[in-house]
Amino acid sequence: MRKIGILNALIIYFQFFTRIPINKMFKDPQREFNRGMQYLTIFGLVLGVIEAAIFYLVTFLFPVWFAWILILIFDGILTGGFHLDAVADTADGMFSSRSADKIHAIMKDSRLGTMGALALIFYYISMIGCAVIISQHFGVLTNVLLVAITIMNTKTGISLVFFNIKNADAENGLLKSWGHISKGKMLFDIGVFLIVTGAALGLKGLIAAILSFLFVPVYKNWIYKRIGGFTGDTVGAFADIYQVIFLLSFLVVIRLWILF
Template sequence: MKALKRLVLMLQFFTRIPINISISSNSSDFGKGLVYAPFVGLVIGALLTMAAYGLLYIFPRVMVTAIILVLYMLVTGGLHLDGLGDTFDGIFSNRSKERILEIMRDSRVGTNAVLAVSGVILLDFAALTQINPDYYLRTILLMPMAGRAGSLVGAAVSRYARQGEGLGKSFIDFCGKKELIWGLAIYTAISLLTFDLGLWFVLLLPPFSALLFVRFFSRKTGGATGDILGAVCELNQCIFLIAACGILQ
């Protein structure tokens, strides 16, 4: 029952899918629930893929891609894109660690946030419109999973950067090696079901790119936060799409 509770909790937290179930939870459920992050990504991808499949009968692929990216933002509530913007506002302010963390908590949107979010969306759009048509739907299916695998890795290998409480503390404090191993096992199992050597290779990249992103951000902040985990998710997803566009010819 704990496993099912944590899965539902992750779906409620990371998506806007209406799941009207009241769940009693504690801090550890969030961190330990990250083991299901790749599966949550697959659920998001499945919804987007079904929408794309139907829309391709009506619109050209460029228009379908634009609609799918908007739907992605609606399904996720822009949660990770918000983290991406906050992270870039802080990291590229060139301030002290303490000031960076303060800026990341500021609700105002700065220039670096706008550049980061718009840049990632443009790269996602370009990669999806130019990818081999044979891989188009499969890439949409797998891209949210690749991104959320990055959040899992980031939480498992980091310590919490702030003093006191924060949105990401429960995820980072209670996501450890066990959650990382089982989460990556789920990620690997889903990847193998694609039965495609090219996709296998592309899906190998996100866990490793997540380590690089987390290490870079942690040097600036002394650890990770919820915003940083969101940033890693979006950057990982973007890396997956760019790699798929370049490799799957």
């Protein structure tokens, strides 16, 4: 398979994951998406740096904790709530206590259900709660770095889920469109994530990143047990869930570091 250059990969990911208008056409965008998956974390880093820069500017006008809230709003606007829609759909389906076929039908329903609404509320409460704690214990620079890392790891999370993924619908679903990520591409994504996280947040951040990896098989096994494989919604949902997992892991590491 022909490799895609990093610039084209970044362009196609900005077109896919954000509302930033980039006027470049690809003959087969889904195929190009799969070819460049080793650059998912790098794309996440670029997006994270953009949002972190805006976050930094906002801190000149507002307290750091409020800057976190504003950047969450900005991220939703910039990405069109791309992964948030998946979080809601996944929650509606997976917590419906129905059969696998019924869960698929619920996730395809565009209407927002009770569990989907609760999932979005819980997501924002968790993110804002972590942000308030972080803003109270760390300076502006650390908060800026955490914004960049947190945005970056949404795309690392997608890479981790795509490795050895099982599709819920082999004929028409996710793998039919995108295929899966190879071991080499996944290791490259993980390597970039760990290097950047370690450089930005030091040993504590690196430990938190490694701890967050432990949640990946838990999530994948839960999806397989409930519906037999992944859909686009269950992959997208993990991206935002992984943000919360990383921030919670970081706070746990900091707490244990202080205690011991």
